[in-house]
Amino acid sequence: MKSKKTIKIIISITATIFIACHLIFPNLNIDLITVILFCLILIPWVEPLFKSVELPGGVKLEFQDLEKIEKEAKEVGLIDEQQTNVATTKDYDFIEIANTNQALALVSLRIEIEKRLRGIAKKYNLEEQNLSISRIIKLLSDKNILTIQESNVLRDILYTLNQASHGVEYDGRTGDWIIEVGPELIESLNNKVVKRGHIFQTEDKKVKHWIDESFENYGGNTNLEYFEHISKHKEFWDKELENIYNSLLQKLNDTQKDKLEKNQQEWLLYTESYSKLFQSFDDLQVNVGRDGQILLAIHLMEKVKERVLELEDILNNLV
Numbered sequence: 001m002k003s004k005k006t007i008k009i010i011i012s013i014t015a016t017i018f019i020a021c022h023l024i025f026p027n028l029n030i031d032l033i034t035v036i037l038f039c040l041i042l043i044p045w046v047e048p049l050f051k052s053v054e055l056p057g058g059v060k061l062e063f064q065d066l067e068k069i070e071k072e073a074k075e076v077g078l079i080d081e082q083q084t085n086v087a088t089t090k091d092y093d094f095i096e097i098a099n100t101n102q103a104l105a106l107v108s109l110r111i112e113i114e115k116r117l118r119g120i121a122k123k124y125n126l127e128e129q130n131l132s133i134s135r136i137i138k139l140l141s142d143k144n145i146l147t148i149q150e151s152n153v154l155r156d157i158l159y160t161l162n163q164a165s166h167g168v169e170y171d172g173r174t175g176d177w178i179i180e181v182g183p184e185l186i187e188s189l190n191n192k193v194v195k196r197g198h199i200f201q202t203e204d205k206k207v208k209h210w211i212d213e214s215f216e217n218y219g220g221n222t223n224l225e226y227f228e229h230i231s232k233h234k235e236f237w238d239k240e241l242e243n244i245y246n247s248l249l250q251k252l253n254d255t256q257k258d259k260l261e262k263n264q265q266e267w268l269l270y271t272e273s274y275s276k277l278f279q280s281f282d283d284l285q286v287n288v289g290r291d292g293q294i295l296l297a298i299h300l301m302e303k304v305k306e307r308v309l310e311l312e313d314i315l316n317n318l319v
Helices: 002-024 032-049 066-075 081-088 102-123 133-142 148-164 172-193 210-216 223-249 254-279 284-317
Strands: 052-054 060-062
Touching: 066 148, 066 172, 102 133, 102 148, 102 172, 133 148, 172 210, 210 223, 223 254, 223 284, 254 284
Parallel strands: none
Antiparallel strands: 052 060
8 A cells, every 4th residue: 555655656757747847848748759669668666556557559468368378278279158158157266256356266276277277287296386377387388288388478468367466446337347257267178087988978968079170170261271270279289199008007906007009009000000001092081072181081080089988987986
């Protein structure tokens, strides 16, 4: 409170000086550039008093960066606007208190995000006890369980929530943001740790894999861009297969490990042979055309996806 009072005094004194200068030197011209430069000097001192400051010419400086991290989360797929209605129907503590205690709601949202990240690390048998959340995010990123973009945005989110939850004045927009955006972030992370079904599928386990959701979120226009999109997600499935396979190995006894390793080697040989089979027909690509080549690329990607879901089903149903 004392610092805010000091800032108000500084602003008042500055304004008084400008009024005095205007009265003493009425012919003194102050152009737009001078005003903008003065505002830039003043902004750091008045930051605690405002959520944002808009300068002449439309330049807007946001001090509470919630909207920025929301935009970034949507761009990397951490927020799926189609899942908004589903997410907001679930009960979260931060929703209950969002409009009455924004600081506590932000802390609660941060805790929920951290809890999901630790749950993802546990699923993949990554050493997560006593590790900082930053270290866990790095481990998940190194394993490609989180993309680099997702990891960067999550760091920004956690940093912003941590900063925003201390010593900040709030308005109604903050509470609304927590209610609207918070559940979407949590649901996105839930989808990386959820026990989905494949072999032992039931109605309540019909949950899309996060790689499927990412694949469906295609915004390109050309065949080349689509091929690149398929290739990118084929790599996602390859990495996910490696992660699930290694996680499963850690839960098996020696006999089971031998069987899994042998089975996995046989599967790898089969898929390699299967792919070479299609490549052996010189006129196949010409006959099926570009659309057929796209369908074949998706088909080969789906082969890896199917193996991932098979092993994940085993992993999820082990004690």
